Amino acid sequence: MFLQDITQCEDADGDGHGDNPLGNSADHFPDDPLYWADGDGDGIPDELDDDRDNDGFIDSEDAFPDNPLWSTDTDGDTIADQVDTDDDGDGFSDSDELAAGTDPLDSGSHPIAGVTVFGIEFGVWDLVGIFGGGPIALWLAFGLATRSGRVRRYVEEMEDSQSQLELEGIAQRYEKSLMLRLIGPHQGIRLERIRAERDDAIEQAEQMLDD
Structure with missing residues (x-):
């Protein structure tokens, strides 16, 4: 019966699959002509088993129903997420997405790409430093240049103040x-020291008026 396969010789139920469990295409149900395969060895024929590889994921939701090591393929590239370096297929590696705080399983969530100028790639934070640093530097320079005049005005205003509320x-x-x-x-x-002194002076003046 198995002239081309020396690993098999008997087929009790006549379903075309040999009864030798160690042979090729072995019949796991040698007395039942309707079934022969049992990939996970759980005693349930593959045709009736809703989890053929017994990995805990039902076959209808398992991208690899005959492989117990793999189950998901988010981007549908036939590479299991467990071994795919870019699960969502958005062009950014999972490790880069995790480092950037984006979702490696969502192609719509990915790091903002940088730009390349004269062969040099600038990331997002590089650009923030370049374009954000200028205004900050100007602000600090403005603050330094006007500090003395600003402090002088505060001192004058406190010296002229007539109430603690003011x-x-x-x-x-x-x-x-x-x-x-x-x-x-x-x-x-x-300024805080001058304020305290002026506060005491105002309080003393109010006490004198009360007396």
Whole structure:
């Protein structure tokens, strides 16, 4: 019966698959002519088994239903996600996407591409540094050039203030200037000292009026 296959000689159910379990195309159900294959050896014929490779993924959702090691293929390139370096097929490797915080399983989520100028590739953060650094430098230069005049105005306003409420408003303004680097830390300390002195003076003046 198996003239071309020396690994098989008997076929009890006559389904064309030999009964030798160690031979080629062995019949796992030698007494049932309807079934012969059982890829995962679970005793359920492949024709009736909804998980032929027994990997926990049903065949209808398994991109590789006969391979227990692989199950998904997000981009449909026939390379399993488990071994594919670009699962979503967007041209960015999974490792680059993870480093950039984008989703390696979503082709619509990927790092922003850089640009190449004269053969030199600039990434996104390179561009931010180049184009964002200029305005920041100008802002810092402006702050340095105008600090002294700004501090002088705050001092004059505090010296002219007549109430603690007015003094508080001036303090809020110079604290904001300090936060924006429009005045230096040492200047902020000086202004705070002048504010405290003026606050004491206003309080003493109010007490004298009450007396």
